[in-house]
Every structure is written in structure tokens, then in C-alpha cells.
Amino acid sequence: MSSNSEAILTQLRSEALRLRRNIWRAFHAAGSGHVGGSSSAADLLAALYFHYLKQRPEQPEWPDRDRFVLSKGHANGALAAVLAQAGYFPESLLDDFYGYETLMGMHPDIKLAGVEMSTGGLGHGLSVGVGMALGARMQKRGFRTIVMLGDGELQEGSNWEAAMAAAHLGLSNLTAIVDFNKVQQSNHVQELLGLEPLADKWRAFGWSVRELDGHDMADIVAALDALPYAPEMPSLMLAHTVKGKGVSFAEDTYLWHQNMVDDETYQKALAELGEPA
Ligand SMILES: Cc1ncc(C[n+]2csc(CCOP(=O)(O)OP(=O)(O)O)c2C)c(N)n1
Numbered sequence: 001m002s003s004n005s006e007a008i009l010t011q012l013r014s015e016a017l018r019l020r021r022n023i024w025r026a027f028h029a030a031g032s033g034h035v036g037g038s039s040s041a042a043d044l045l046a047a048l049y050f051h052y053l054k055q056r057p058e059q060p061e062w063p064d065r066d067r068f069v070l071s072k073g074h075a076n077g078a079l080a081a082v083l084a085q086a087g088y089f090p091e092s093l094l095d096d097f098y099g100y101e102t103l104m105g106m107h108p109d110i111k112l113a114g115v116e117m118s119t120g121g122l123g124h125g126l127s128v129g130v131g132m133a134l135g136a137r138m139q140k141r142g143f144r145t146i147v148m149l150g151d152g153e154l155q156e157g158s159n160w161e162a163a164m165a166a167a168h169l170g171l172s173n174l175t176a177i178v179d180f181n182k183v184q185q186s187n188h189v190q191e192l193l194g195l196e197p198l199a200d201k202w203r204a205f206g207w208s209v210r211e212l213d214g215h216d217m218a219d220i221v222a223a224l225d226a227l228p229y230a231p232e233m234p235s236l237m238l239a240h241t242v243k244g245k246g247v248s249f250a251e252d253t254y255l256w257h258q259n260m261v262d263d264e265t266y267q268k269a270l271a272e273l274g275e276p277a
Helices: 005-032 036-041 042-052 073-086 090-097 125-138 159-168 190-193 198-205 217-225 262-272
Strands: 068-071 145-150 176-181 208-213 235-240
Touching: 005 036, 005 042, 005 073, 005 090, 005 125, 005 217, 005 235, 005 262, 036 042, 036 073, 042 073, 042 145, 042 217, 068 125, 125 145, 125 159, 125 176, 198 208, 198 235, 208 217, 217 235
Parallel strands: 068 145, 145 176, 176 235, 208 235
Antiparallel strands: none
16 A cells, blocks of 8 residues: 555544544534444545545535435434534534534434435435436436445335345446444344345345445445446445444443433543544
């Protein structure tokens, strides 16, 4: 890897750390939030917004922008924070997260700059992503569509209808990312309703699949740069992650799927995360 690539990775890791700190900041301001699924997605989101997606924060409706849909909408703390870092609106708005005026609630609101779809009811983002990707093809536009899904979310059957449609249509301009943190709202996914063998299921549905470590920035960047993985097929990034990543007491437990964040907890979390370089 060249020194230039190493510098890019260092920058992306720094954005990811800033993002984790901003996620906790937003949920501390709100008093509570979906820490687990926001933190597991932080490295992926940093790589998307600071390396991969072609967007113009100063022109959110730019017709050729790449589309990103956070289908696991409860992780809105992470989406709002990364949009702020990317320049869609001031980071200081995170200090009024869940506030009436900010358009930043528990789930993404399409009225907020940078948000492509109001989500929150699980299982809808991939279907809309199929429509966006098909629309790009019909309009002969080159934008790409990325949809992020939770693993627990995959228990919604609508995802598999959308997966079939995307493969049938040969949508190579569509990528789904599964934030595969193995934990859902009230238990480990495999205990409640198992998904394995998950990669094989997506392959059987006609997707081209790559597995990666969703916290290894080099692995994430390589997986993004290699898209699409096959001609005339949608791509699936199966990103192995840890729920609550970055703060020991929040990691790998459904207790931190959603929880209260008081002053003391917030300070403990920031101390564990450390300061960006
Ligand atoms: C249709 C629907 N059913 C139930 C919920 C409540 N709910 C919110 S998050 C969640 C668990 C999601 O688990 P997962 O997709 O693994 O999310 P992550 O671990 O990435 O946070 C549930 C059941 C919902 N938002 N939508």
C-alpha cells in the first residue's frame, strides 16, 4: 500500500472516531438513543461519506448524487452525525438531537438535507433502493445506490422480495451493506431467528457477495473500491461488525441496542473512545 493510501486510511479512521464521539454526543443530548447499531455502522459510514459516495453537501438535490439509504433507520444518530461531519448542516445541531426544530428524531426524516428516505419501519429500504437503481438506469444516469441493512432487519420478508427483484433486473448499480453485528433488539440474532448461512442465502438470491471486517478501514475501502463485484448483478457487502463498537460496556450486548445516556455514562464513553489525532 502506498503512503498516500496509508494517509487516506488514517484520515478515515479519524473521521470514524469523530463519528463515534458525535453519536454519543447526540444521544447524550437526547438523553437516550440506539447506541449499539449506530456504533457498529460508524466505520462503514465514515468510509462511505469520506471516500466513496459522490455527493455535494452544498447541493443536496444534485441529480447525479450517489444515493444512500439507511434502512436500519433506528441508527439515525450515526446518519445525522456523518451528514453533519460531511457538511450538510452544522455539527452543533447534534446538541439538539431529538429536538423539535432540528428534524433529527429517532429515525431519519427525508426533510433533513442529505436524507434520501424516511426510514424506521424495518424492511423497506432495499425495495426503495431497487427503485432508485432502476430509475438511474431508465434515466441513463451514472449514480450508484447503497442501502444499509441490519442483520435483525433481514428477518423482514420484504428484504428478500427486493433481493429477488434486484437480481432479476441485473442491477449492478445497487449495493446492499449488511451491518452484521449478530445482535438485535432483545437477543443475539442466531438465538431468536437464525440467518445462517447468510452469505450463501444472498448468493442463492442472485447477488455477488463479499465478506469483510466492518471495522477494518483497509478492508472496507478495498471492498468499496471493488464495487460492483460482478457485471449485471447487485452487490452485497456482508460486513462483520460488533454492536456498540468502541465502548467496552456497550459492546456485543442487546442491553445497549437502545439505552439512556446520562452525564456519567457519556463521560465514560468519551474517555474510552479517546480524542481524534
Ligand atoms: C417493522 C419493524 N418492526 C420492529 C421494529 C422495532 N425495532 C427497531 S430496531 C429493531 C432490531 C433491529 O435489529 P438489527 O437490524 O440487527 O439492528 P442493529 O443491531 O444493527 O441495530 C427492532 C425490532 C421496527 N423498527 N420496525
